[in-house]
Amino acid sequence: MGNKKIEIPYAFALCGDTECACAGTCLRHIAYLQQVETAKVMTMVNPRFCAKDNTCAFYRDATPVVYARGFTQMQKRMLPEQYDKFLWKLIAHFGRNPYFERRNGKRLLPPGEQELIAEVARQVGMTEEFKFDTYEYRYNWKD
Template identity: 35%
Template sequence: MENMNIKEELLIKQAQEGYTVCYIESCPLRDHCLRWLVGQHLPNTASTYRCVNPHFEGVATAECPMCRNDQKVRFAKGMTHTFTSDMPKRVESEVRYGIIGLTNRTYYFEYRNGSRLIPPALQEDIRNLFRKSGWTDEVKFDGYVEDYNW
């Protein structure tokens, strides 16, 4: 691992942890897809692995639903200050149950305490839940980190 860059080390780590990989050579997105890149680092000691179904609708197209771009994105981290003291309890309750409905109860608490990062799409869903509940102020998360959207 001496001459390896950080990205290669992360790809190898994901491969060792059972990340779903892809081997569709004809895919137009493969050069920037984490699933393809991780597949290139899968150790030859693995006799089985999880792989993208090449027959799944939309796979290996410019709109592949399984593609995970190799660019870092901005994750929110924590929601302990998202629900403010001047927020009506009704709004807090509706949003909390809305997030649980989108994910599950365990994930909600992990998102809230920051032990699970909140991906960009879910951040927008949370903002929409607030708007739907009548809250017009800016939705603030505890912090943000840049990482790959594995």
């Protein structure tokens, strides 16, 4: 990550505990180090409730995670009946507009949602590996 400025979500709780054994890999601490230089007001985790090791409930791994965008190409690989079942199962889960935002790539798909979508494809009889339209690495701020 180095000196590259990261975009920190509004009200993301930061951690300023420099004595924590996990500070170097914790997204809350790394974000704190960036914010402490310029921010006039910060949202902080209460240090009294932090563990100073990997058992800390507030620890967020700073390793970027693979997010996906869109799955418009998968419809071509499904039979019409499969796609119909796939579509309605996911609309029942996400809602109509949020389903189409995900399908069309307007909403990032965290790993859990990627697995759910792939699992629904398997449930309707799709045997090939589910591929999303694009993939990108992002920090996992909340998922």
